[in-house]
Amino acid sequence: MTPKTQDLPFATVSVIGLGYIGLPTAAFIASTGARVIGVDVNERFVETINRGEVPFVEPGFSAMLEGVVANGSLSAQTTTPEADAYIVAVPTPFKDNHEVDDKFIRAASENLAPQLRGGELIILESTSPPRMTERMAQFILNARPDLTLDEGKENSIYVAHCPERVLPGRIMIEMRDNDRVIGGVTPKAAEMAKDLYATFCDGELLLTDATTAEMAKLTENAFRDVNIAFANELSIISDRLGIDVWELIELANHHPRVNILKPGPGVGGHCIAVDPWFIVSSAPEESPLIQQARATNDGKPEYVLSKVKEAAAGRDNLTIAALGVAFKADIDDLRESPSLDIVERLATEMSDARIHVVEPNVDELPKSLTGYENVQLAPLDQAAKDADIVLLLVDHHQFTEIDPATLGDATVIDTRGIWR
């Protein structure tokens, strides 16, 4: 039952940053009956959202967004409004030396500071290095020295960190069901954040301090990165030993205490390939394993390239079908995509070959590939028909449905093990 607005802990909530995490978060809060004002610097995004349309691919999300925009619970704008609670979900890219670039958090803080009246809750959801939430609180206090983090005062503000944990492609389920770690810069801030998440989240709400919450998020993703690195190393060892790595991992995972993830062409996206560096930049001497896992996964595209060159050796006038350039299955996100990197390298290092890119989730060739005459976006059936080499890079469902026998005598390089 949707709680009455007066029963909601925060009548007006502003979500700053309406990307893959911010927008679904805003919609879920709006679906509780709270008034949600989304903020984004991207005017095109704001217009698209105010038409009730989702500016990216996420299964099952458009109906929810359409509903909360239509009933007026959610609207988007480019300026930061007054609100009872703020959720900051802006990007945290890193600089060349893998240190966080806090420019978007700083801008969000400086835009919301003038709107504060005292008593507000400010949550940082962006994945961040240790102590970034405290730094955000300081950005706000620098702009508003009249405010304080001391609890229970007229001019108190409450700052917390609550990292998102949803898996792109499963957001509609995980936004509601996942347990959440909530870290307060002060204990009351954690309690207040718990009240907000309790309005739409059925998972367990686990309270801690802000720095531990930051590290918990980074630890989850670094753990996955290390596990995938182990699988990628196994795949190279298996090639050398002439055994099937997928069978090997399946057999090993029958052990009650073993759960090895899957090898692939590398690790992409803005999370697993990035977040471990936030740990490394905070503890460079103490993180050799995490750094090695990054190196192993960042090295996998090179290995895939060598396999393609091996298959192409001594053959001319080749056509290569590159299946998938998104960073993983069934999404349109190309950020840090190892598959896209591989195709770019093929385009330059095998410039005599024709490269047919098949990506069901995009309508046009990604910008980084438009400069190559030998690269074109192609429909699956044509690419499969013309190919001398079929390079399977992403396990989109459209590709898993292919019967490899229909690929004729093309050389198949299956980096995801879907056609075994």
Ligand code: SAJ
């Ligand atoms: N990958 C493999 N083998 C695997 C699993 C993944 O090669 O067995 C590759 C994928 O192809 C992709 C990359 O790793 O290139 C990351 O994909 P993913 O599905 O592992 O994760 P993300 O980046 O989509 O989402 C992760 C999730 N973190 C964990 O599962 C610990 C998600 O819960 C987080 O919310 C998200 O990062 C985030 O935003 O941090």
